[in-house]
Amino acid sequence: xIVLTQxxxxxxxxxxxxxxxxxxxxxxxxSNSLDWYQHKPGQAPSLLIYGASTRAAGIPDRFIGSGSGTxxxxxxxxxxxxxxxVYYCQQYSxxxxxxxxxxxxxx
Amino acid sequence: xxxxVQSGAxxxxxxxxxxxxxxxxxxxxxxxxxxxVRQAAGQGLEWMGWMNPSSGNTGYAQKFQGRVTxxxxxxxxxxxxxxxxxxxxxxxxxxxxxxxxxxxxxxDFWGQGTLVxxxx
Numbered sequence: 001x002i003v004l005t006q007x008x009x010x011x012x013x014x015x016x017x018x019x020x021x022x023x024x025x026x027x028x029x030x031s032n033s034l035d036w037y038q039h040k041p042g043q044a045p046s047l048l049i050y051g052a053s054t055r056a057a058g059i060p061d062r063f064i065g066s067g068s069g070t071x072x073x074x075x076x077x078x079x080x081x082x083x084x085x086v087y088y089c090q091q092y093s094x095x096x097x098x099x100x101x102x103x104x105x106x107x
Numbered sequence: 108x109x110x111x112v113q114s115g116a117x118x119x120x121x122x123x124x125x126x127x128x129x130x131x132x133x134x135x136x137x138x139x140x141x142x143x144v145r146q147a148a149g150q151g152l153e154w155m156g157w158m159n160p161s162s163g164n165t166g167y168a169q170k171f172q173g174r175v176t177x178x179x180x181x182x183x184x185x186x187x188x189x190x191x192x193x194x195x196x197x198x199x200x201x202x203x204x205x206x207x208x209x210x211x212x213x214x215d216f217w218g219q220g221t222l223v224x225x226x227x
Contacts, residue, residue: 035213037152044202044217045144045152051211088152092212095166097142097154 002026004089004100011105019076021103023089028069033092036065036074039102040085048087049074079105110134111203111218118224124191127221129203136184137161140206142214143177143188147199157206158186193225 003026011019023034031052039045047056049065052072062083064075076083084107089100114128129141143155156167158177165177176189186203201221204214 032211035211037214039146039152044220045214046217047213047215050207050213054211056213056215086151090152090213095157096168097157097212099144099152099154102151 002029002091002093002098004091004098006087006089006100006103008103009101011103012107013079013105014107015079015081017079019074019079019083019105021074021076021087021105023067023072023074023100025070025072025091029091029093031068034065034067034072035090035092036063037088037090038083038085039088045088076105111205111216113201113203113218113221116222116224118226119193121194121225121227123193123225124189125193125223126187126189127201127203127223129186129188129218131184131186131205134205136179136181140208141177141179141186142204142206143175143201144204144214145199145201147196150199153199155188155201160186190223193223195225197223198225199223 005024007022034052036049037045053065062077066073086102086104088102091098110133112130117125137160140157140159142157145153158165160179179186203218205216207215
């Protein structure tokens with residue numbers, strides 16, 4: 001089974017800073033099947049990036065997804081106050097979805 | 108629009124069962140799989156399984172095999188997730204999500220979440 005590892009566990013940054021979040025798969029995965037979600041307390045998660053690099057509708061261009069194979073990155077260039085949240089990568093294969101453990105981006 | 112509206116919070120005793128509903132107004136219910144994801148307090152997101160509203164076919168995460176059943180009522184565009192033999196570890200917020208399956212597969216819309224509390 002594929003396992004997703006995210007690092008770091010927590011990222012402490014200031015507004016305006018650049019955040020770099022990593023998602024590593026235990027074996028090579030299709031870029032088409034790697035997605036990123038943002039989750040804020042008390043809210044439902046929301047889709048940020050699908051297919052490793054395509055922003056979902058309405059997502060600002062400060063969110064950039066990249067990577068292939070086993071290593072994927074979510075970069076947030078210029079953190080806004082509303083960006084402080086937990087970010088999950090997700091992968092689909094063999095009719096199953098798998099979430100990484102998440103990275104918390106905090107002030 | 109892909110709105111998903113879930114039923115309200117539930118409280119159950121260990122060993123009981125719970126059935127959460129997910130109403131899908133605003134889009135063609137039959138065209139998108141419904142998946143269920145849960146989050147226990149202080150934990151990450153956990154995928155539980157999927158259901159195809161058109162065929163009724165389902166697929167469950169191995170962890171929940173034998174305890175979860177996902178069904179639907181086409182006439183009301185509503186999906187259901189039933190979890191039996193509840194234990195305290197099942198206390199979580201349960202989300203239904205709409206799955207897009209094109210070149211990529213992802214969850215584009217989420218319900219607001221349903222808190223299920225299991226306590227004696």
